Amino acid sequence: MERTFAIVKPDAVEKNVIGRVLNRIEEEGFKVVAMRMVNLSRTDAEGFYAVHEERPFFNDLTQFMSSGPAVVMCLERDGAIAKWREVMGATNPEEAAEGTLRKQLGTNIERNATHGSDAPETAATEIAYFFGGIDLR
Numbered sequence: 524m525e526r527t528f529a530i531v532k533p534d535a536v537e538k539n540v541i542g543r544v545l546n547r548i549e550e551e552g553f554k555v556v557a558m559r560m561v562n563l564s565r566t567d568a569e570g571f572y573a574v575h576e577e578r579p580f581f582n583d584l585t586q587f588m589s590s591g592p593a594v595v596m597c598l599e600r601d602g603a604i605a606k607w608r609e610v611m612g613a614t615n616p617e618e619a620a621e622g623t624l625r626k627q628l629g630t631n632i633e634r635n636a637t638h639g640s641d642a643p644e645t646a647a648t649e650i651a652y653f654f655g656g657i658d659l660r
Contacts (some may be wrong), residue, residue, distance in 0.1 A: 526650060536560075564589055603646075
């Protein structure tokens with residue numbers, strides 16, 4: 524079994540589609556290992572997205588991610604990282620495949636409803652950022 528990290532971003536929470544995302548997670552065979560709603564401070568968002576600090580979108584991204592509540596999750600299944608990325612779709616909803624969450628729920632490249640880890644090392648770091656060992660079974 525592999526674990527990945529997922530976020531229902533503030534835009535999707537605001538649209539009241541958390542349940543749709545969770546339903547899709549379950550339909551795709553994921554097990555939710557840990558989940559909580561968070562309100563990231565700007566500092567929290569900057570820490571989480573520190574890998575993108577030098578990118579031109581960093582300021583807008585961290586401002587957006589600290590603009591409202593989000594749901595963070597640790598998901599588990601065989602091939603979790605690749606499968607979650609497939610279910611989410613391309614970062615830009617306009618380029619995402621039909622049926623993907625970002626195509627269905629995203630508005631633009633910044634407000635794209637979901638986040639997911641891109642590699643095992645990233646997943647481990649992102650999961651640890653939000654969930655201590657006691658939160659995981």
